[in-house]
Amino acid sequence: MTDVRVLIVGGGLAGCTVAKMLEDEGRGGDVLIVDRDPQAPYDRPPLTKAFLGPKDRMVQSPPWAPADVPWLADCAVAVDLLARAVQLASGRVLRAQTLVLAAGSLARDLPGRDNRVLTLRTVSDALRVREIRSGGAGCFLVEGAGPLGMELASTLADDGASVTVVDPASAPMERLLGGALATEVASWAAEAGVRLRLDTKVVHAVPVGDRHAVEAVFSDGEAEAFDCMITAVGSVPAPMMLHGSRGAVGAAVVDDMRRLVDVDGSHFEGVFAVGDLAFHRDADRSLVRSESWTAAKNDGEAVGRQILGLPAAAEAVPYFWTRQFGRMVQVLGAIPLGAEVVPIAVVPKTGGMLYQASIDGSTVGFVGVNAQRLVAMLQMQGGAVAEWVAPEV
Structure with missing residues (x-):
C-alpha cells in the first residue's frame, strides 16, 4: 500500500x-x-x-x-x-x-447497440468518428437531440455530411431549454440541412455490410439505412x-x-x-x-x-453553453419544462437575442443566442437570478 x-x-x-x-x-x-x-x-x-x-x-x-x-x-x-x-x-x-x-x-449505452454504434466521450472516440468520416461515410444518424447530439450534427453537416437526429423528446435540447425555443433550434438545424426526427426513437440498429453501416428501425415503424450511427444520449x-x-x-x-x-x-x-x-x-x-x-x-x-483552508466562495449561478449551427447558446439558471421564455433584447450587431425565463412571474433563468456581452453583464450582477435586471442593449 x-x-x-x-x-x-x-x-x-x-x-x-x-x-x-x-x-x-x-x-x-x-x-x-x-x-x-x-x-x-x-x-x-x-x-x-x-x-x-x-x-x-x-x-x-x-x-x-x-x-x-x-x-x-x-x-x-x-x-x-x-x-x-x-x-x-x-x-x-x-x-x-x-x-x-x-x-x-x-457515455451512456442503450440496449440493442453493438460496437458498430459509436459514442463520443473521449479523444479516441472523436478520432474514430473522424476516421469513419474521412473514409467515405456520408450519411449519419445521431441519436439524441441534446447539446452533444446537436453539436455533432452541426459539425458533420458543416463538413457536408447528410445528418438525421432522432430523439423521443418533443423539442431539441429539451432538458437544457425546458422545451422552449424549439422552433428556433429546429430552424437552425433545417438551415444546415439537418433532419430532426422527434417524438420517436431507435428500436433496433441492424448491421448492414461489413463496416459501420446500420439500418435503424424507428418506433414509428419506419426503417432507414445509414453509413454510421452515433449515440449521444448523455452519460x-x-x-x-x-x-x-x-x-x-x-x-x-x-x-x-x-x-x-x-x-x-x-x-x-x-x-x-x-x-x-x-x-x-x-x-x-x-x-x-x-x-x-x-x-x-x-x-x-x-x-x-x-x-487549502480558504473561506468558501459564493455559489455561482448554474451556467451552460453550447456552440452549434453558427450560434453561441448560453443558459444562466435552471429552466424547467413549462417555463415561460420570452425575448427581451435584440443584439443588432450579431443578430442575437436575449430571452428571459420565468415561472409564475418569478425569473428562473436567461438564454442568450449570440448575446455574449449581455450574458456577461448579467453574470456580473451576482446574487440570485430572480434579482437580476435585464441589461440594456
Whole structure:
C-alpha cells in the first residue's frame, strides 16, 4: 500500500482544478492524480466541435491542467471510504489523507447497440468518428437531440455530411431549454440541412455490410439505412465500488461542501466527490448531477479552497453553453419544462437575442443566442437570478 497526502481519482476538469490550485500554492508535490484515460488531460468541449479538424486541437494541454503534478495512468475499481484507500485495476492500493473522487462519467449505452454504434466521450472516440468520416461515410444518424447530439450534427453537416437526429423528446435540447425555443433550434438545424426526427426513437440498429453501416428501425415503424450511427444520449457516472460503514454506498452523493455522504447521512472525513461523478439533492430532495463544464470547475474550486483552508466562495449561478449551427447558446439558471421564455433584447450587431425565463412571474433563468456581452453583464450582477435586471442593449 502506498500513502499519498492528496489523491485525486480522475484527471478531468474537476480533478485537475483541485490539483492546480494546490500546485499554485506550492503544494503540487502533495498530490497524485490517477486517471483511466492515457490521453488525459484534455478539454471535452472541442471534441464535438473540432473532431474533423487537426488532432492537436483536441489533445493540447488545457490551461486548467497542473504542470508538474505526478500522474498515474490506471483505473480505480474500488474505494474503502473509511480508510480512504483506493484499489486500482493494476492491483496497486493507494491510501490518502485527503481523497477527491473526480472520475467523471462514461457515455451512456442503450440496449440493442453493438460496437458498430459509436459514442463520443473521449479523444479516441472523436478520432474514430473522424476516421469513419474521412473514409467515405456520408450519411449519419445521431441519436439524441441534446447539446452533444446537436453539436455533432452541426459539425458533420458543416463538413457536408447528410445528418438525421432522432430523439423521443418533443423539442431539441429539451432538458437544457425546458422545451422552449424549439422552433428556433429546429430552424437552425433545417438551415444546415439537418433532419430532426422527434417524438420517436431507435428500436433496433441492424448491421448492414461489413463496416459501420446500420439500418435503424424507428418506433414509428419506419426503417432507414445509414453509413454510421452515433449515440449521444448523455452519460453515466464512472463505475466504482464505494464501501462505507454499512457496506456498499452506491451513488457518490455529496453535501453542499462536496463531502461524500454515507448511507446514514453522515459524511466521510477527508473524502470529496466532484464533477460528473457526484450527485447532490435538489430542492425536492431528488438526486441530480450537474453535467457541465462550469459545474465541474466550480466543484473543483470549492474543494481546493477547503483543502487549502480558504473561506468558501459564493455559489455561482448554474451556467451552460453550447456552440452549434453558427450560434453561441448560453443558459444562466435552471429552466424547467413549462417555463415561460420570452425575448427581451435584440443584439443588432450579431443578430442575437436575449430571452428571459420565468415561472409564475418569478425569473428562473436567461438564454442568450449570440448575446455574449449581455450574458456577461448579467453574470456580473451576482446574487440570485430572480434579482437580476435585464441589461440594456
